Structure formats: structure tokens, C-alpha cells
Amino acid sequence: MMLAGCASASATGDDAKGEAEAPAEVRLGYFANVTHAPALVGLSEGLFEDALGDIDLKTEVFNAGPAAIEALSAGAIDATYIGPNPSINTFIQSGGESAHIIAGATSGGAALVVRDGIDSPEDLAGANIATPQLGNTQDVALRSWLAEEGFETSTAGGGDVTITPTENAQTLTLFQQGELDGAWLPEPWVSRLVVEAGAHVLVDEADLWKDGAFPTTVLLVRAEFAEQHPDVVEDLLEGHVASVAWLDEHADEAPTVINDALEEATGKRLSDDVLARALDNVTFTVDPHAETFAALVDNGLAAGTQKKGSIDGLFDLRALNALLAKDGGKPVSAAGLGDE
Incomplete structure (x- = not known):
């Protein structure tokens, strides 16, 4: 180039x-x-x-x-x-x-936010977690982090934790309706789920990298x-x-x-x-x-x-x-x- x-x-x-x-x-x-x-x-x-x-x-x-x-x-x-x-x-x-x-x-500016009752990685067993799109940066971050925590996932769906690629605005709606247990998202969607839907941060991605x-x-x-x-x-x-x-x-x-x-x-x-x-x-x-x-x-x-x-x-x-x-x-x- x-x-x-x-x-x-x-x-x-x-x-x-x-x-x-x-x-x-x-x-x-x-x-x-x-x-x-x-x-x-x-x-x-x-x-x-x-x-x-x-x-x-x-x-x-x-x-x-x-x-x-x-x-x-x-x-x-x-x-x-x-x-x-x-x-x-x-x-x-x-x-x-x-x-x-x-x-x-x-x-x-990316994090895993979850509903009440999920306070540790172990609590994610059987959960349904959204990401913006299969293969996007947050989707990869979630899948690799779950693998490090001992969970099996599949790009076709299923596994120990279900990952559901979902458009960001729909993720907020589904989380508010109780149809999602959490999501790994970029800002401002992390903050929208926290402020508007009562989610809390389980993993701040900055904590996973040197100097954040x-x-x-x-x-x-x-x-x-x-x-x-x-x-x-x-x-x-x-x-x-x-x-x-x-x-x-x-x-x-x-x-x-x-x-x-x-x-x-x-x-x-x-x-x-x-x-x-x-x-x-x-x-x-x-x-x-x-x-x-x-x-x-x-x-x-x-x-x-x-x-x-x-x-x-x-x-x-x-x-x-x-x-x-x-x-x-x-x-x-x-x-x-x-x-x-």
C-alpha cells in the first residue's frame, strides 16, 4: 500500500x-x-x-x-x-x-454487563449473553474470555453459555424484557444497560489488558x-x-x-x-x-x-x-x- x-x-x-x-x-x-x-x-x-x-x-x-x-x-x-x-x-x-x-x-469502552443474580463467572452457566454480531470485536472478547473461564461455546449457538449476536438497540430491549441475561458491548450500550436497564458490570475489558x-x-x-x-x-x-x-x-x-x-x-x-x-x-x-x-x-x-x-x-x-x-x-x- x-x-x-x-x-x-x-x-x-x-x-x-x-x-x-x-x-x-x-x-x-x-x-x-x-x-x-x-x-x-x-x-x-x-x-x-x-x-x-x-x-x-x-x-x-x-x-x-x-x-x-x-x-x-x-x-x-x-x-x-x-x-x-x-x-x-x-x-x-x-x-x-x-x-x-x-x-x-x-x-x-467495552464490558460484559449482566442482570441481578449474576455476580461471578460461575453464575453464567446456562445464561444467554448477547454480542453485537458474530465475529465482531466484542463477540470475540466474550467467547475467548468464557473459554478461559472453562465454558464451552459454539458459533452455531448452544454450549455452556448461549451467545446470541443481536443488534445493539434490540439487545437493550430484550434485556429489559428479561430475555437476555447480559451482553458484552461497546459504549454507549454498556452505559445504557447499566443506567436504563439496571445491569451491572461483571467484566470491564480494560481489566484484561496491560495498563487497561x-x-x-x-x-x-x-x-x-x-x-x-x-x-x-x-x-x-x-x-x-x-x-x-x-x-x-x-x-x-x-x-x-x-x-x-x-x-x-x-x-x-x-x-x-x-x-x-x-x-x-x-x-x-x-x-x-x-x-x-x-x-x-x-x-x-x-x-x-x-x-x-x-x-x-x-x-x-x-x-x-x-x-x-x-x-x-x-x-x-x-x-x-x-x-x-
């Missing part, structure tokens, strides 16, 4: 040969989740528009990663905010040809698009970096901007209590925490949702690090899994 890290790498010489005429638009996927706040802010504050200039930005909202990957693989979108496990899956299944992670977006740092959302770009339009991808990335910086610099304004964007995407706003709780559990960062991806691969294999394969080359952080260096920032590591 050709992601220009400086003007000389994108304007002249052999590196420019693969670049096609600039497209009329960039098609970007994201989820209406707090963990996708860099996308929400970038759209609301016009940061992508500023970075892309004359190129239009078309967006599509997804519920979970596998659906976004399907659209990316079909060429229906060019880039997407997404969880790490679907990113790993498409890279392995394509032999490294499908897409590359070009930046991180969010760390933290784990990737919830990354920015993934279709490899063919990046090869043909490296300058456009760099512009999109510039908008993303600006969005993460905006969130850091405007903490007081962020809740309102995020809530307005969520309302535009879903037709509904979050309560102040839900949004405040959700934002307390996430960190917005351009670091994709590449050092965690070997463990994420192991988790996917243990969960039975992923094929064996190499993730060498999954990351291309050259353009990101060029932008960070320009602003005097520290480089981000690809942990030996790609270019940086």
Missing part, C-alpha cells in the same frame, strides 16, 4: 505511478457508538471536509464490524472505523490484500483505494487526526457535539448520565495499540471466529507518523506488523 509520508513520496517518481485521478468522493463507514466519536466529531465539525477539500465525503452507518467489512470487501466503501478483530479477519482471509489499518481511534489499554476502534482503509489514491487517504487521515485532537482539546464541548451527531445518525439522543458514564470509559487516541494484536489473533482463534494466518503487514502507519512528526508528536509503533 502506498501511503505517502511526505510530499516527495507522493508527488514524484516510482511511488506516484499507482496513483489514479482523484475520486469525486470518499465513502466512509462508521458506527453510531461513543467508541466512534472521532468519526462523529470529524463529520460534525467539518474536519474531514476541511481536509478533503473538493472531494465529497459519503458516509454509511453500520451496527458492527462484519457488516462493514462486507461493504469494504465489495468496494461499497473505501474506509471504515471498525474494531480490531474484523480488521484482522479480512486481512488474513485475503492473504494480506484487502485492507490496512492506518490509525487508531479509540481505546477502552486495548483498541476498540481503528481506521481501516481498503488496500486498492489506498494504492490508487494515496494523497486522498492522507487527507482523510489528516481529518481523523484533527478529530482526535479536537476531542482532547474540547472536553467540555464534546458531549454535546457527540450527542448531536448520534441523534442525527439514529434519531435519538443519549441521556446526560449515560453519555457522561460512557465517555469516562474511553480514551481517544491515534495509537492503534498494535502490540495487542498478537493476543487478539489468539483470541479469535480460541473463539472459533477466525482462520489461522499471518497479520504481518496489517498496519501502514507511515502517513500517520508523518503527520505526527509535522506537529512535533511522537511516532506510533506498528509492533513489527507493518510499516511505520
Whole structure:
């Protein structure tokens, strides 16, 4: 993948040969989740528009990663905010040809929440637990954690604990109706079940990772698009970096901007209590925490949702690090899994 890290790498010489005429638009996927706040802010504050200039930005909202990957693989979108496990899956299944992670977006903000009466892992025997979609990042986290706790599960359903992939809004309704015992979800759905449905946290995923740092959302770009339009991808990335910086610099304004964007995407706003709780559990960062991806691969294999394969080359952080260096920032590591 050709992601220009400086003007000389994108304007002249052999590196420019693969670049096609600039497209009329960039098609970007994201989820209406707090963990996708860099996308929400970038759209609301016009940061992508500023970075892309004359190129239009078309967006599509997804519920979970596998659906976004399907659209990316079909060429229906060019880039997407997404969880790490679907990113790993498409890279392995394509032999490294499908897409590359070009930046991180969010760390933290996922948990297993359960009903009253479930206070320990042992209490989950026979329970029915929801995840956003089979093979998405939270689905893999739940399945691998249950395996470590000695439970057998199946991607076809059944097992010691039944895992039911369910659209997030429906999960809330079913939990309120007593038809689900819990769910492993991203924010703001964790906080919605806690605040609105009386759930409590059994496992905060941050407790399972060193220093509590784990990737919830990354920015993934279709490899063919990046090869043909490296300058456009760099512009999109510039908008993303600006969005993460905006969130850091405007903490007081962020809740309102995020809530307005969520309302535009879903037709509904979050309560102040839900949004405040959700934002307390996430960190917005351009670091994709590449050092965690070997463990994420192991988790996917243990969960039975992923094929064996190499993730060498999954990351291309050259353009990101060029932008960070320009602003005097520290480089981000690809942990030996790609270019940086």
C-alpha cells in the first residue's frame, strides 16, 4: 500500500505511478457508538471536509464490524472505523490484500454487563449473553474470555453459555424484557444497560489488558483505494487526526457535539448520565495499540471466529507518523506488523 509520508513520496517518481485521478468522493463507514466519536466529531465539525477539500465525503452507518467489512470487501466503501478483530479477519482471509489499518481511534469502552443474580463467572452457566454480531470485536472478547473461564461455546449457538449476536438497540430491549441475561458491548450500550436497564458490570475489558489499554476502534482503509489514491487517504487521515485532537482539546464541548451527531445518525439522543458514564470509559487516541494484536489473533482463534494466518503487514502507519512528526508528536509503533 502506498501511503505517502511526505510530499516527495507522493508527488514524484516510482511511488506516484499507482496513483489514479482523484475520486469525486470518499465513502466512509462508521458506527453510531461513543467508541466512534472521532468519526462523529470529524463529520460534525467539518474536519474531514476541511481536509478533503473538493472531494465529497459519503458516509454509511453500520451496527458492527462484519457488516462493514462486507461493504469494504465489495468496494461499497473505501474506509471504515471498525474494531480490531474484523480488521484482522479480512486481512488474513485475503492473504494480506484487502485492507490496512492506518490509525487508531479509540481505546477502552467495552464490558460484559449482566442482570441481578449474576455476580461471578460461575453464575453464567446456562445464561444467554448477547454480542453485537458474530465475529465482531466484542463477540470475540466474550467467547475467548468464557473459554478461559472453562465454558464451552459454539458459533452455531448452544454450549455452556448461549451467545446470541443481536443488534445493539434490540439487545437493550430484550434485556429489559428479561430475555437476555447480559451482553458484552461497546459504549454507549454498556452505559445504557447499566443506567436504563439496571445491569451491572461483571467484566470491564480494560481489566484484561496491560495498563487497561486495548483498541476498540481503528481506521481501516481498503488496500486498492489506498494504492490508487494515496494523497486522498492522507487527507482523510489528516481529518481523523484533527478529530482526535479536537476531542482532547474540547472536553467540555464534546458531549454535546457527540450527542448531536448520534441523534442525527439514529434519531435519538443519549441521556446526560449515560453519555457522561460512557465517555469516562474511553480514551481517544491515534495509537492503534498494535502490540495487542498478537493476543487478539489468539483470541479469535480460541473463539472459533477466525482462520489461522499471518497479520504481518496489517498496519501502514507511515502517513500517520508523518503527520505526527509535522506537529512535533511522537511516532506510533506498528509492533513489527507493518510499516511505520
